[in-house]
Amino acid sequence: MCVKVACVGGGPAGLYLSILLKLRDPSHDITVYERDPEGSTYGWGVTYWRGLLDRLREHDPVSARAVEEHSVRWRDGVAHVGGLTTRHQGDEGFGIGRHRLLEILAARARSLGVRLEFDHGITGENPPDADLVVAADGVGSALRTRHAAHFGTEITTGRNRYVWLGTSKVFDAFTFAFTETDHGWIWAYGYGFGPGGSTCVVECGPETWTGLGLDRADEGEALVLLEKLFSDVLDGHPLTARSGGRAGATWPAFRTLTNRTWSRGNLVLLGDAAHTTHYSIGAGTTLALEDAMCLAGALGDHARLPDALAHYERERRAALLSVQSAARHSAQWYENLPRYIRLAPERMFALLGQRHSPLLPYVPPGLYYRLDRAAGRLETLRRFKRWLGPRLARTAQARRAAGARRMTD
Structure with a gap:
């Protein structure tokens, strides 16, 4: 149906959609536009679960094999609460470096004839000429922002502050570490993504953030303090920030984004441009890839573009209901951490697993x-x-x- 497709945003959603559309019809003319240079992506690793890997195999076994080959896996969850530790076995989880995931998807897209245009920013003022324009440019989507009133964009800001870090420490399980300070609790989520390191997300309430001086500290000062607070789980390994050493590391409050509608004419929202879910449930990349699967299927099954986009939005909204509810309750669990933190560690960890x-x-x-x-x-x-x-x-x-x-x- 769609002869010429422009995917704005070279993240997992845009790249995977281009792959699936080419697999359905190699005659499609597909270009992915990414504003940043190739290989300059932010972050360290992403998580996913067995169910996503099964769906990737159904849609494209070639890229699924490459993703699995470069992933690490775990079954255990570990919680460190003060000086106490508890470990539970859970579902099989996976981690893969974000750089590696994008390399895999970009190579697969190129092999199928997709054009990848890096260092090519697209704004609301210069949309590409195409039969279908896909806004896969993240929570700050320029294409969506240009028509925010039409899309009915709403953003709800959470209470806690967080920062996304990396470490050379390779965790052998999905690790939670809760540390009490004179200004309240601060905690970290850590998970491996390869032989070279792990992702480490640190979160705390606003009182702890300001009490520890993290609202005023530059990046280096903040990292030194966090390395001291989480020394027991880091085992002497350093923390690194995504800014590459620039001063003034930010601690945002998470923004939950929703839209009243996901399309406008031949423009459609995908992934974080359409919706966000709190990072504590580890579903962002999974949801973006599932969006791509659904949109590709809808475009292949419907002769008219409006029908395809309506089907895509209807299906994904229904699928997101339970996930968004789980994410909302998960975020609130951490915002109300004092309610649970004084329980015995095994009980607190059990309720951590029930936070949805x-x-x-x-x-x-x-x-x-x-x-x-x-x-x-x-x-x-x-x-x-x-x-x-x-x-x-x-x-x-x-x-x-x-x-x-x-x-x-």
Whole structure:
């Protein structure tokens, strides 16, 4: 259907969509535009789970084999809470370097005849001439911003501050480290992505961020402080920042982005340009690749572009509902960390694994832990949890609304 396609953004979503469209119809004229030089991507590693690898194999076994070959895997999760440690076995997870993933996808796209234009920025004022323009240019999408009123873009900012770092320490499990300071708790998520290192995301509440002086520290000072705070899990390895040494490392609050609609004429949003989910569930890259799978399928199955884009948006919105809910509750779990952190480490870690639950915020943590343990053995209690959770959430929402009305009366 689409003869000429322009993908704006050379991340996983744009590259993988170009691959899938070429596999469906080699006659498509496809160009991927990336504003940065080739090989200059930010970050260290990304995570994904077995289900994504299975879907990659279904859509393109060649790139799936390369991705799996260059990934590391783990089954264990480890939590360090103060001086105590607990380890649980979980689902099989994978990590791959972001540079490596993009190299694999770019090489595969080129082999199929996709043109890759690096150092080629596209703005809302100079959109490419194509039958279909795909905005895969991330949360700050210039193409989406140009028509923000049409797309109905909304951004909700979280409470906590975070920074994305790397380390030469190779974690053998998905690692959580919680450290108490005089200004509150600060914690890190660490996971390996290859033989040379790991990703290490550090997060804390705003009071801890300012109390430790991280709001004023330059990049070098912040790294020295964090290396000291997490010395037990880093084993002497340094932390590195994505800015490459520039002063003033930022600690943003996470922005959850949604859009009322995902298309405008022949322009469609993909990946983070359309939606974001909190990094604590590790789903960003997976969702971007699944967007590409769905859009490629819709374009192949529908003769008219409006029908294809409507189908794509409808399918992906439905698929995202549960993920966005899980991400929202996960972010809130960390924002309310003091509620859980004083539990015994094995109990706190168990509730960390349950942080996606809509019921957990409304039940005392100790009771929830016992209920969950029992529910693991009794299907009746599982059904009770599924029934009770939404009702408690609706009751709390109604109380908040009633309180707001009383304040305005």
